[in-house]
Amino acid sequence: MSTAEATTASLLVGELTDGVVVLTINRPDARNAIDLGTARAISRTFDLLDSDPACRVIVLTGAGGHFSAGMDLKAFRATGERPVDERRGAFGLVREPPHTPLIAAVEGAAVGGGFEIALACDLIVAAEDAVFGLPEVQRGLTAAGGGLLRLPSRIPYHLAMEAVLTGRRLSATWCAEQGLVNRIAPPGAVLDTALELAMEISRNGPLAVKASKRVVIESGNWSAQEAFARQEVIVDPVRHSADAREGASAFAEKRAPRWTGS
Incomplete structure (x- = not known):
């Protein structure tokens, strides 16, 4: 910027x-x-x-x-x-x-x-x-x-x-x-x-933070029947991200994570 x-x-x-x-x-x-x-x-x-x-x-x-x-x-x-x-x-x-x-x-x-x-x-x-x-x-x-x-x-x-x-x-x-x-x-x-x-x-994973905010905001309009399916669309890409792998590695190696936002 x-x-x-x-x-x-x-x-x-x-x-x-x-x-x-x-x-x-x-x-x-x-x-x-x-x-x-x-x-x-x-x-x-x-x-x-x-x-x-x-x-x-x-x-x-x-x-x-x-x-x-x-x-x-x-x-x-x-x-x-x-x-x-x-x-x-x-x-x-x-x-x-x-x-x-x-x-x-x-x-x-x-x-x-x-x-x-x-x-x-x-x-x-x-x-x-x-x-x-x-x-x-x-x-x-x-x-x-x-x-x-x-x-x-x-x-x-x-x-x-x-x-x-x-x-x-x-x-x-x-x-x-x-x-x-x-x-x-x-x-x-x-x-x-x-x-x-x-x-x-x-200090937290940027992809995870933005996805979490999005779920909290948007879920107010979801029915109970569709909530988990709609949440999955937002959180699944985060689960498969490089940042998710980095978070797990940093935890195992007892160090601060190095986020890339990808």
Whole structure:
């Protein structure tokens, strides 16, 4: 991946280190609200990273102490612009997140579309004082960027319904207690904690990680009768891969595996 190609003023792409890359939404003056240009940059960058075999985990964060306020309301009021990428949907990811594992590193607020972005990620690391929420109903709107679809499958139904219908803010501690947040970190230490988690993932076989993510996501739509057959289509190529042989050899030889992604 060419960092220079992917980087824009509103989305910073870090160097790929040990299979992990950090994407930073860089609009701190707007609390990292997403405009159409940023949504398209996010989508385009995910395309590049998904096609790069060296990239094993993506960490998404925000600049200036906030994750994201969601849609750029100033742009919407001025021109009616909505941050919807043609293929990946709102904010450049909620309809089609990347195939590569994606971790949200949340400092400050992840509300409205910002919460929907976090919900589209595979894992969430949050600061102790971070806040989440879907306040759209308080403004006469609905959370149409995946919040109404994803939240009820992540926490108990009645708690999700209360959060949606009241629009109240949710503390990081409460979210962690409900299993919505993977790890809590002190303010200012969220990115380091997310990178530790990303490195733990990146040490595993990349083919196996991507296939496992795909099964977890897609199996929600499978019937019990077809589930194992459909899973086999995804996992069997991994079983016959060079990485699978390397994993077995590394275990027998008591050494770290040398993955090739093939």
